[in-house]
Amino acid sequence: MYKSSLKQTLKDLDTKKISIRELNQDYLNRIKENENLNVFIHFSEDNVLKQIDNLENDNSAKKLKGIPIAIKDLFCTKSMPTTAASKILENFNPTYESFVTQKLLDEGSIFVGKTNLDEFAMGSATNTSFFGNTINPLSKENEPLAPGGSSGGSAAAVAADLCLGATGTDTGGSIRQPASFCGVVGIKPTYGLCSRWGIAAFASSLDQAGIFSHNVEDASILLQSIAGFDQRDSTSAKVDIPNYFENLDDDLNGKTVGIPKEYSIDGTPMEISQIWEDAIKVLEKKGVKIKNISLPHSKYALPTYYIIAPAEASSNLARYDGVKYGFRSDEIDSLDEMYENTRAQGFGREVKRRILIGTYVLSAGYYDAYYLKAQKVRKLIANDFNKAFKECDFIVTPTAPSAAFPLNEKQNDPIKMYLNDVFTVPASLAGLPGISIPFGKDKNNLPLGIQILGKHFDEQQVFNAAVSLERSYE
Amino acid sequence: MKIDKNTINRIARLSRIKLDDKESEDYIKDLNSILDWVEQLNEVNTENVEPLSNISSSILPKREDLSNDSNSSEEILENAPDKLEGFFAVPKVVE
Numbered sequence: 132m133y134k135s136s137l138k139q140t141l142k143d144l145d146t147k148k149i150s151i152r153e154l155n156q157d158y159l160n161r162i163k164e165n166e167n168l169n170v171f172i173h174f175s176e177d178n179v180l181k182q183i184d185n186l187e188n189d190n191s192a193k194k195l196k197g198i199p200i201a202i203k204d205l206f207c208t209k210s211m212p213t214t215a216a217s218k219i220l221e222n223f224n225p226t227y228e229s230f231v232t233q234k235l236l237d238e239g240s241i242f243v244g245k246t247n248l249d250e251f252a253m254g255s256a257t258n259t260s261f262f263g264n265t266i267n268p269l270s271k272e273n274e275p276l277a278p279g280g281s282s283g284g285s286a287a288a289v290a291a292d293l294c295l296g297a298t299g300t301d302t303g304g305s306i307r308q309p310a311s312f313c314g315v316v317g318i319k320p321t322y323g324l325c326s327r328w329g330i331a332a333f334a335s336s337l338d339q340a341g342i343f344s345h346n347v348e349d350a351s352i353l354l355q356s357i358a359g360f361d362q363r364d365s366t367s368a369k370v371d372i373p374n375y376f377e378n379l380d381d382d383l384n385g386k387t388v389g390i391p392k393e394y395s396i397d398g399t400p401m402e403i404s405q406i407w408e409d410a411i412k413v414l415e416k417k418g419v420k421i422k423n424i425s426l427p428h429s430k431y432a433l434p435t436y437y438i439i440a441p442a443e444a445s446s447n448l449a450r451y452d453g454v455k456y457g458f459r460s461d462e463i464d465s466l467d468e469m470y471e472n473t474r475a476q477g478f479g480r481e482v483k484r485r486i487l488i489g490t491y492v493l494s495a496g497y498y499d500a501y502y503l504k505a506q507k508v509r510k511l512i513a514n515d516f517n518k519a520f521k522e523c524d525f526i527v528t529p530t531a532p533s534a535a536f537p538l539n540e541k542q543n544d545p546i547k548m549y550l551n552d553v554f555t556v557p558a559s560l561a562g563l564p565g566i567s568i569p570f571g572k573d574k575n576n577l578p579l580g581i582q583i584l585g586k587h588f589d590e591q592q593v594f595n596a597a598v599s600l601e602r603s604y605e
Numbered sequence: 606m607k608i609d610k611n612t613i614n615r616i617a618r619l620s621r622i623k624l625d626d627k628e629s630e631d632y633i634k635d636l637n638s639i640l641d642w643v644e645q646l647n648e649v650n651t652e653n654v655e656p657l658s659n660i661s662s663s664i665l666p667k668r669e670d671l672s673n674d675s676n677s678s679e680e681i682l683e684n685a686p687d688k689l690e691g692f693f694a695v696p697k698v699v700e
Contacts, residue, residue: 336658487622
């Protein structure tokens with residue numbers, strides 16, 4: 132069965148070493164063999180075959196022609212239902228295409244299916260999905276592991292080689308943490324680089340689309356394809372998108388890396404501290420200057436995030452009322468009853484928890500104490516990064532405080548689950564680009580991840596540092 | 606304890622989510638532990654700090670003010686659970 136990188140596959144398609152049909156047939160077979168992982172919420176072989184037919188009759192040159200891509204089921208797609216892993220959108224068939232997926236279609240890619248996620252992207256283990264858990268492909272028999280979340284299905288799809296790349300969204304770490312858990316590359320670009328048009332909204336000031344891939348080169352190719360200005364998203368940035376792949380440069384000589392001392396957190400496993408040190412040593416050997424930096428408000432990032440994100444979610448999810456689309460309860464004696472029963476039955480436990488907390492922190496009398504306070508601390512966190520980036524070109528940290536944990540392990544205590552995002556949330560609040568790359572293993576031979584953060588819209592530097600570390604590790 | 610039975614009922618009502626007694630109890634516990642945990646933000650001096658609501662470092666671009674009639678009412682209604690003569694339909698609200 133064909134197994135390769137995106138970069139190599141593009142060459143093999145170009146030189147006719149393999150056809151689009153042969154390539155995708157292999158991916159289809161692998162998807163069917165791995166159904167037990169529950170990676171996809173929606174998968175239709177006929178739909179994929181139809182896409183192959185269409186491309187075979189299309190003579191135009193396209194950058195990603197025939198490349199199998201998996202789409203997180205938070206992106207609206209016309210050709211497939213979109214559920215956000217929620218019962219409330221169980222039968223939703225979008226009549227429009229998200230900006231990101233339209234870009235991928237324009238480039239000629241083939242959508243193999245819609246991947247599982249935490250309901251409305253709220254979670255860190257892909258265990259709040261209405262459609263059941265996704266299983267991490269790296270699990271040993273009888274010991275299922277979580278793939279991380281919320282984009283766990285997309286991370287698992289790449290890890291199990293069910294596609295050559297996948298889309299994800301990252302609000303507080305939902306691309307980087309599952310990438311780390313599944314041993315793949317995941318990049319969340321700068322807030323505003325990719326349009327949010329057509330992505331089911333969770334926390335609009337934080338949500339950002341990004342990419343999962345087998346390696347950094349592939350991520351650089353795919354990110355370029357989904358980035359760009361879009362007037363339908365008022366926070367979409369009008370910036371030039373460089374050719375990240377062509378510009379990749381693993382020579383970091385003379386660059387400065389920032390190492391934030393606040394990311395040394397009590398209770399972090401030795402193995403995590405070890406890979407962090409290893410990465411720093413590798414960079415030092417490459418002529419990178421090591422600079423200790425301080426991000427003094429980092430320790431407040433998680434509580435800040437868990438006020439702001441639920442507040443925005445409570446507002447965004449008000450649209451699911453059983454009137455316009457999606458699920459409607461049968462118990463509808465009055466309009467209010469219809470709303471209350473529809474939302475009670477349509478949303479899962481974690482989503483309801485966040486709507487309730489968000490409603491509380493925005494409610495009269497509490498807004499200043501919680502939401503406004505959190506926005507002010509957010510400003511201080513962003514200022515910390517601005518200051519730090521005056522002294523360094525990029526920042527290196529671990530991605531997550533652990534390797535993949537057993538399914539359901541942390542389900543009962545919400546705060547314990549929220550701590551998964553401790554290393555990823557600060558950059559989300561500051562809107563910075565961040566990538567996670569596999570780097571080292573724990574004692575059970577599970578992959579660990581290193582996170583590289585860059586300045587706003589300096590994805591190129593992030594990719595350069597990532598490719599340099601990746602090549603030294605391989 | 607910040608959240609009691611009355612508060613959770615009020616928030617649930619504002620959120621238009623019906624909760625049964627068991628759920629209410631669970632959420633009272635969850636929300637109180639989360640609110641206790643976020644309390645640590647009070648350690649931070651935020652005097653004279655501007656709240657950050659939009660991280661975007663670029664200036665929001667303007668677009669031309671053009672009318673655009675896509676006449677898409679059929680598309681908009683396509684996913685409606687109930688519709689009637691080109692409108693969304695809901696349970697009767699007036700007697």
